[in-house]
Structure formats: structure tokens, C-alpha cells
Amino acid sequence: MRKEQQIEATSSRRDLLKYAGAGIATAALASRAGAQVAEEANTEPLTLTRKGIDKALNVVNIDLLQEAAAKNYSEGVRSFVFNGSGKQWTLNENQRAWGDYVFTPNRMNGIVRDKIDLSVELLGLKLPHPFIITPFGSHALHHPLGEVATMRGAAKSGGLAAVSSASSASMEDIAKASQAPKWFQIYLDPDEGRSRELLQRARAAGFKAIILTVDAIGQGSSDEYVRLGNPRPWLPYGNYGPGQSPKFKTDLSWKDIEMIRRVSGLPVVVKGITRPEDAVNAVKAGASVVQVSNHGGRALDGTPAAISALPAIADALHGEVPIILDSGIRRGTDVVKALALGARAVAIGRPVMYGLNLGGASGVDSVLSYFRRETVDTTLHCGVDAVSKLGAAHVRRA
Numbered sequence: 001m002r003k004e005q006q007i008e009a010t011s012s013r014r015d016l017l018k019y020a021g022a023g024i025a026t027a028a029l030a031s032r033a034g035a036q037v038a039e040e041a042n043t044e045p046l047t048l049t050r051k052g053i054d055k056a057l058n059v060v061n062i063d064l065l066q067e068a069a070a071k072n073y074s075e076g077v078r079s080f081v082f083n084g085s086g087k088q089w090t091l092n093e094n095q096r097a098w099g100d101y102v103f104t105p106n107r108m109n110g111i112v113r114d115k116i117d118l119s120v121e122l123l124g125l126k127l128p129h130p131f132i133i134t135p136f137g138s139h140a141l142h143h144p145l146g147e148v149a150t151m152r153g154a155a156k157s158g159g160l161a162a163v164s165s166a167s168s169a170s171m172e173d174i175a176k177a178s179q180a181p182k183w184f185q186i187y188l189d190p191d192e193g194r195s196r197e198l199l200q201r202a203r204a205a206g207f208k209a210i211i212l213t214v215d216a217i218g219q220g221s222s223d224e225y226v227r228l229g230n231p232r233p234w235l236p237y238g239n240y241g242p243g244q245s246p247k248f249k250t251d252l253s254w255k256d257i258e259m260i261r262r263v264s265g266l267p268v269v270v271k272g273i274t275r276p277e278d279a280v281n282a283v284k285a286g287a288s289v290v291q292v293s294n295h296g297g298r299a300l301d302g303t304p305a306a307i308s309a310l311p312a313i314a315d316a317l318h319g320e321v322p323i324i325l326d327s328g329i330r331r332g333t334d335v336v337k338a339l340a341l342g343a344r345a346v347a348i349g350r351p352v353m354y355g356l357n358l359g360g361a362s363g364v365d366s367v368l369s370y371f372r373r374e375t376v377d378t379t380l381h382c383g384v385d386a387v388s389k390l391g392a393a394h395v396r397r398a
């Protein structure tokens with residue numbers, strides 16, 4: 001089944017109970033049918049309260065966090081979230097490719113660890129750290145409070161969060177969930193009128209930029225997910241009316257960037273770039289930020305790792321616009337390699353999902369704190385007192 005068709009599918013309450021883990025069932029039912037049904041779901045052996053768990057996590061590394069989260073998800077949700085597309089070559093490459101670059105540590109520079117400055121500037125926002133929560137759909141798959149918990153987690157450190165148009169909560173509710181800055185990610189609809197409406201709502205709700213994701217134009221499921229029969233529960237989408245869901249325009253073109261700018265009046269981030277020529281064309285078409293990404297290995301299998309694509313893109317752009325990198329960030333060392341090779345900031349996906357699932361808003365904050373800790377330590381070893389000073393001197397090809 002193609003993604004567009006899958007996303008059209010709706011699920012019955014029985015499907016939710018059948019496929020979802022206990023916590024997920026509560027999330028789905030609470031948002032679908034209100035308190036009465038949620039009470040009913042609570043007769044199952046739940047690990048979550050009605051509001052959902054909210055606790056700080058001891059994040060040692062993301063592999064261990066994933067192992068813990070794996071026990072919480074149903075098989076269907078796990079294969080949907082963890083996997084990449086096809087035979088998952090790109091998903092695995094997103095991890096392997098970090099080893100293509102090594103540090104050239106630079107000691108004896110008199111740097112005080114606790115004074116290392118993680119702040120970065122993006123589209124006029126002064127951010128306290130370079131970790132952005134990447135846009136991902138249906139946060140209620142992970143936690144009963146969905147995006148509201150994620151935004152509260154992001155706000156604890158004042159970080160930037162991006163919000164998917166395929167969210168569980170409405171963009172208006174998400175905007176109100178915290179004071180922290182937010183960007184809205186759109187999947188353009190074949191019907192431009194529907195896209196325009198979303199863009200106008202995003203502006204009115206106070207989002208500061210629009211992310212256009214350009215790589216979700218075809219099959220993105222893993223073989224395992226297909227073998228299991230497309231088993232994730234289809235939760236309601238907060239930005240759409242009852243029974244409605246996002247649709248994907250496949251005939252995207254550079255003209256769409258101008259339309260988004262005109263309708264929203266906001267700067268545009270183009271997400272899903274892996275080719276230098278496309279990065280240059282995106283900027284010519286009016287993009288204010290380029291996001292190097294292979295959708296966490298969920299778009300075209302066989303696309304290079306994001307970190308492998310970054311150096312040529314940074315060269316081609318000559319610093320004309322900032323670059324964000326996502327796909328495969330699991331450690332502070334990954335963050336520093338990405339920044340040294342030309343990214344201004346990184347966006348983080350699955351680690352945030354696991355933090356949300358295991359600890360709600362506080363869990364999201366714990367994941368960001370883990371990245372903060374490791375990024376500070378790595379920057380210290382590089383011999384600079386600010387991540388904005390990382391560059392070619394700090395990393396070389398292995």
C-alpha cells in the first residue's frame with residue numbers, strides 16, 4: 001500500500017486495542033473518544049497514568065534508551081517508528097557514516113568547560129543550544145499528551161521545536177503549549193487551497209518559519225512493516241477535520257517555495273536536500289535555510305547518509321544561508337561533527353520520540369540534556385569555547 005493510501009486509512013477502536021501497546025491504547029482512546037473510553041482502557045495493565053508519565057530519565061546513550069522504549073511500544077508502532085524504508089541501507093548508513101570522520105583534538109587552550117557557549121542564531125532567533133526537535137507526525141503514538149508534552153519538554157531548555165502538519169494535536173493547541181519558538185512543517189497537499197489554509201493558520205498561530213519537506217513523495221515503509229500488514233494505529237490528525245488526513249503532492253517544484261513565502265509571509269526551510277545542486281536551487285527559489293536530511297532513512301533507500309552529503313552542500317552554499325542537518329544524530333560527537341562540517345544546527349528525531357514515550361515532557365528534556373552534556377565535552381576537546389567556532393580544523397576524513 002502506498003503511503004498516501006495508508007494515510008487515508010482509518011482505524012476502528014478495536015484496531016487500536018489490537019495493535020497498540022497498553023500506553024498507546026490509552027493515548028489513542030483518550031484523544032478519540034474522551035474520558036469514558038479512557039477509563040475502560042485503564043482496566044488494562046497500564047504503565048501510564050491518564051495524563052501520561054512525566055519523569056526525568058537517566059540517558060546513558062540512545063541505544064539503551066531505544067531498548068527501553070522498545071518494551072513500551074506494540075510491534076506495529078515499533079516497526080513504524082524504528083525502521084527505515086526498504087532494506088534499510090540508508091537507515092544503517094546514517095550510523096556507519098559518522099566513522100568516516102574523526103576529530104583532531106586540540107588541547108591546552110585554557111577553555112573552561114562550564115563556560116562553553118552552545119548558543120546559535122537561526123532566522124533571527126538566538127537559541128540556547130543547536131538541537132532542534134525535528135518535525136514528526138502523531139506524537140500521540142508515543143505519549144497521551146502528544147505534541148503538548150513535547151513542546152513543554154522543548155521549552156524547559158528554551159530550544160526550538162518543529163511541528164509536523166501530521167500532528168495529533170491541532171497547531172493552535174501546540175502553539176499555546178509553551179512559549180518556546182516553533183516552526184511549522186508542511187506536507188503540501190495536491191489541492192493548493194488546503195495547503196494555503198494550513199499556512200495561514202500557522203502564521204496566525206505564531207509559528208516563526210515554514211519547513212517544506214520535499215522527500216516524502218513515495219513509499220517510505222520498511223519490508224518488515226509491510227510484512228506485518230501496515231500495523232500502526234491511525235490516530236486522528238489535529239489539523240484536519242474528522243476523517244480527514246494529510247495528502248502528499250508529488251509534483252513539487254521550486255515554484256512552491258515562492259507560494260509558501262507569499263501565503264505565509266514567513267521564511268521557508270527546505271527539508272530533505274542531499275544534493276548540492278538542489279541546495280543552490282532552493283536558495284535561488286527563496287529558501288532561507290536548507291535542511292540536509294534523508295528523513296531518518298525513511299524516504300528513498302540508497303540515499304547517502306546526511307553527514308556524507310553535508311560537506312559538498314556546505315561548499316556549494318558558501319555560507320549564504322544556514323544549514324540544518326538531521327538523520328542519525330545519536331551522540332554529542334555526531335552533533336559536533338555536523339557543526340564542524342558546516343551545519344549551523346542539528347535536528348533530532350527518534351531519540352526525542354523515545355524520551356517522550358518513556359518520560360513525557362521531562363523525558364524530552366532529559367534527551368536534550370544528554371546531547372547538551374556530550375556536545376559540551378566534545379567541544380572542550382576541540383579546544384574552542386563556543387560551538388559557533390567549530391570548523392574544518394576540528395574534524396578530518398578518517
Ligand SMILES: Cc1cc2nc3c(=O)[nH]c(=O)nc-3n(C[C@H](O)[C@H](O)[C@H](O)COP(=O)(O)O)c2cc1C
Pocket residue numbers: 080081082094134135136137164165166185213271293294295296297298326327328329347348349350351
Ligand atoms: C516516526 C517518524 C515520523 C516522522 N514524521 C515526519 C513528518 O511528519 N514530517 C517530516 O518532515 N519528517 C518526519 N519524519 C522525519 C524526521 O523529521 C527526521 O528527518 C528524522 O527523524 C531524523 O532522523 P533520526 O530519527 O535518525 O534523528 C519522521 C520520522 C519518524 C521516525
